[in-house]
Amino acid sequence: MTKENIPFDMYNYHAWANQTILGRIRELPSSVLHQEVNSSYPTLAHALSHIYAVDQMWYLVLTGMEMPEAFQATLTLNERVLESVDAYESVYSELAQKFNAWFQSQPDLEQSVLLNNPFAGPRQTRFSEMILHVVNHGTYHRGNVTTMLRQLGHASTMNDYALYWYQQPAASLG
Structure with missing residues (x-):
């Protein structure tokens, strides 16, 4: 893997890990998605909505929207819980x-843009940094989901990057 492919591969890991954790939740009773738990989020659905909202916000930033506007545009997604694992799988897959x-249309992931973060101020930021943030943010909150599943009496599933290496289709290994 070349340095230029790292953000793309890491994003594909992120998408795979999201689908993997959703697959595990699908195996459990459907009520688990909305069962309240004393944790970072009140339900698994709230945690999944947060991951999706933040991913959507960064997608909007990557495609040219200013961060304050992207944040405002996705604010309601953060609180909107979906009814089923199918619904989460669908919106995650679409995104x-x-x-x-976007990756196919973006030739230079090391391109820098002025990111006007409403919480931290302006900063020149590379597209690759934004992608790695999306992945890191998702990993952090999938950890929350794993903890919440355990609190609800269920095991989670491994979704580490090292497992992703072995789950990739053989064709991508060349």
């Missing part, structure tokens, strides 16, 4: 397709 199309 992953948009990210992958």
Whole structure:
């Protein structure tokens, strides 16, 4: 893997890990998605909505929207819980397709733009840094989901980057 492919591969890991954790939740009773727990989020659905909202916000930033506007545009997604694992799988998959199309159209992931972060101020930021943030943010909150599952009496599933290496299709190994 070349340095230029790292953000793309890491994003694909992120999409795979999201689908993997959703697959585990699908195996459990459907009520688990909305069962209240004393944790970082009141329910698994709230945690999943947060991951999705932040991913969507960064997608908007990557495609040219200023961060304050992207944040405002996705604010309601953070609180909107979906009714089923199917619904989460669908929106996550649709957004992953948009990210992958963006990757195809973006020749220089080391391109820098002025990111006007409403919480931290302006900073020149590379697209690759933004992608790695999306991945890191998702990993952090999938950890929350794992903890919440355990608090609800269920095991989670491994979704580490090292497992992703072995789950990739053989065709991508060349």
